[in-house]
Amino acid sequence: MTELTKQRPKFLNLMAIKLPLPGVASILHRVSGIGLFLMLPLLIWMLDLSLKSADTYSTLVTVTGHPLVKLILIGLLWAFLHHFCMGIRILLIDIHVGVEKAAARKSTVAVLAVSLLMTLILGAKLW
Amino acid sequence: MVNRKIVGAHYGLRDWLAQRITGVVMAVFTLIVGLGLIQGAGASYESWRGFMSAGLMRFVSFLFIVSLCWHAWVGVRDIWMDYIQPAGIKLTLHVLTLLALIGYAGWAAQIIWRL
């Protein structure tokens, strides 16, 4: 029997499984977290530049003027905003606010919309 | 071979709670910095440095750095725990993550300290 068990297939094709919206927001929470973690050195470096001296500050301004850098920063901005909004949503659910199915769905829409909208507004400003 | 699943490491709640608390600290910090930026703190090097080097702000920044690293530690370790099964690889990744985060924390703290 154990041998049979070993050979058994599993259905776990993530492309074929429909993830509900809260699930999508949730995996984005994780993705954005990874993004922020990976970019931490960059962010600390930028903090360093911004505070070390007036020269480094202007270097930072120049560097962030580059479209590619801008794009990365806007990406990080979204990651941060999504992670932030989703974090607040999870904290609310932890204290039993919005834990019902319908409410959880609505709050997901709010999180996705607010973080995207703010990214657009702030991103436009940054650009 | 005995393949016994071992569970019962009693740090689940501690880390879960820590992640929430550090999250709140970071959220507050974000609001403070956001408010500062809206009031033009980032307009020039001088204003930005002035904003960040205020006594209270430095204290809050330290809190933020510690929170960030702790938060990231729990979060990243969660990812390893979810997706990585072999214990050896998992431990290695945990150690690497921890070392990286300690390094980042030291680096960032040193930036604030200098102000």
Added chain:
Amino acid sequence: MSAKVTVRKFDAVIVGAGGAGLRAAIQLSEAGLKTAVITKVFPTRSHTVAAQGGVAASLGNSEEDHWHWHMYDTVKGSDWLGDQDAIEFMCRKANECVIELEHYGMPFDRTDNGRIYQRPFGGHMSNFGEKPVRRSCAAADRTGHAMLHAMYQRNVKANTQFFVEWMALDLIRDAEGEVLGVTAMEMETGEIYAFHSKATIFATGGAGRIYYSSTNAFINTGDGVGMAARAGIPLEDMEFWQFHPTGVAGAGVLITEGVRGEGGILRNANKERFMERYAPNAKDLASRDVVSRAMVTEINEGRGCGPNKDFVYLDITHLDPATIMKRLPGIHEIGIQFAGVDCLREMLPVVPTCHYQMGGIPTNYHGQVVVPGKRTQNEIVPGFFAAGECACASVHGANRLGTNSLLDLLVFGKSAGETAVDELKKSPKSHKELPADAFDRTLARLNRLDTQKDGSNVHESRLDMQRSMQKHAGVFRFDKLLKEGVQKILEVQKDVEKTEIKDKSKVFNTARIEALELDNLIEVAVATMVSAEARKESRGAHVRDDAPDTPERPNGRDDANWLKHSLWYKEGNRLDYKSVNLRPLSVDTIALKTRAY
């Protein structure tokens, strides 16, 4: 199919993990006996899970009640065909068994003073039939679910050994008639095993799937009843089938009598509360056979509802929505799912639907299987026990009262377990040797199925059987239809003897399982049709056109000739009869009387 049969030894084997099987298992496991529970489905998938309204016990939590009144109601409900010793035993044991369940953790609803909530139910009256009494102990309208899970959980605690998704195939009896276990198939591998045991307890449930329209689950195929019949055990009172008044029209899904217990009313096309005419006293809470016949009469006389005038309405729109959502949340769900009706605002379309098998494997109130022998009409079959719907103790006689089925499986599950424990502990014995031909019947059946050529289709034959039963042995029975029915069902039986499956694989072959189930179903169907054709009176759920209500024979009941249990033997397709036990254990006989509600 290889002839390899692995033999496993146990002190006791229980077949079936519904309410009765799990209750018996608790008894055996907690007594420390090596027990195997064989079950076709994971225990909590057994059909007990679908019971809704409650379990009867005269706890008296809401108003005065007494087991003697409960006993009176049950005897009357059975139309005096129930054995009064068994009925007294059950009604007296009710409180103890329900309290035990509560101690196991069953989440009963509660009264304001913290006791088990009780609701009225059909046929349950106070003071020997005076007025409805609150006797049904309920967990919302999910009593069976709550009960089955609580008992499964207790078994987990007791470390009961389950063989899940194993199908028992045949009883093993030796030359002296002693039962030595069963053969079974592990569905996952298709391997055949023998469970060699000192005590074998059947708790396999009913066979409601012999009818086309049934509240029963797909798994209710009368496996234990079929196995017993093939092993030479007669089947008792198989003509008595309960048609539940309120199955969802079309879907067949059960709507609990608890709906009427909470104040629901049946209405015809004219919105009339017609039960007032049929049962002026109990009205909508009359016994189930009475209500079902009233509904069919309304429909037959053209007062049915809907475009085809083929159902009536169950109305609870006058009840407080909060009460409905608290006491009948599952019904609200079923209404939406299976009738497309929100019962808070609209009426539910209902129709009488086959629900419960009153007859079964004959037992005494200790859960021991008994058959007519040389000395008495109730000689014990050594090593063999039965409890629950598959057994006939007989407490339900010609008609079962609502909530007495959950009580039946508790009381007799427990007593079968207790008796087995007593026997095994009092006189410890080693396993008797298995006869040489122990597996022959099983292997022959499997071999036949594997090699059948140009056979009949399982699905078609089953439909044939179900349609025949529905047409020829329904709510009302007609002499002519019954006679035709016997011929028809014997023809179907011939088809069933040569069913053919396309799929011959070993692993989880559900086609093979369905074919084996049909072998059991057809035994029950034949027993039902033959017993029904022979009983020339009307009694309880068995009402014939040629035995009408007359002053000499009220309700068409003929006590002079027919106050007796039918016994159908597979061998020779013959009938025998045995007398009804009218003598209770400690109280006076509840004397024969005309049954009116």
Added chain:
Amino acid sequence: MTTRTLQFKIYRYDPDTDQKPYMQDISVEIDATDRKLLDALVKLKAKDDAIAFRRSCREGVCGSDALNINGRNGLACLTDIASFPEGKPIVLRPLPGLPVIRDLIVDMTQFFKQYHSIKPYLINNDPPPERERLQSPEEREELNGLYECILCACCSTSCPSFWWNPDKFVGPAGLLAAYRFIADTRDQATSERLDNLEDPYRLFRCHTIMNCVDVCPKGLNPTKAIGKIKDMMVQRAI
């Protein structure tokens, strides 16, 4: 009687004959009275008796016929045929993440192991009283939304955390059951039960994804129950 044809894409796998699973296109005629997906499956089985799936009560209380239907877990007997988009085949697969025994039948051992691991039975070591243990209607109400679970495994097999760690994470169904006993005023093992769960895997693999709540055919809310368990852990820790 009017009939109509339904198109299916079904996950097939018979270890006796198939090296690996494949998707089979098959269609079936259904009657106007066939309301639910299970009705269609029964018709399908009449057509091809080798198609294997579990079913029993056909009214949503036994939990046998949980499947992955068009990518989403649910019970075949509670899924309306009318809810399927016209013209697209209905895609049926076994529950995700569990080993497939055959076709749509999965091995649920792991799922039940987790359920059993939370000690799913009332623990009360006081000698049982003569009558029932008292419980107020309000105390009893605490069990609503918990005891109704039918163990169909729709929730746990839609939970990514359970996919990755089915051996270590109790999963939504098991945790709902755990809270069912914690919340029962008659149960005396609250601390023991919390100890049993205070582990980074057993309880804290729950990341509030809430797929469980989304798919539960009984409308139950494991996330809420898990939240309450966490509450109690926090309460006793501080």
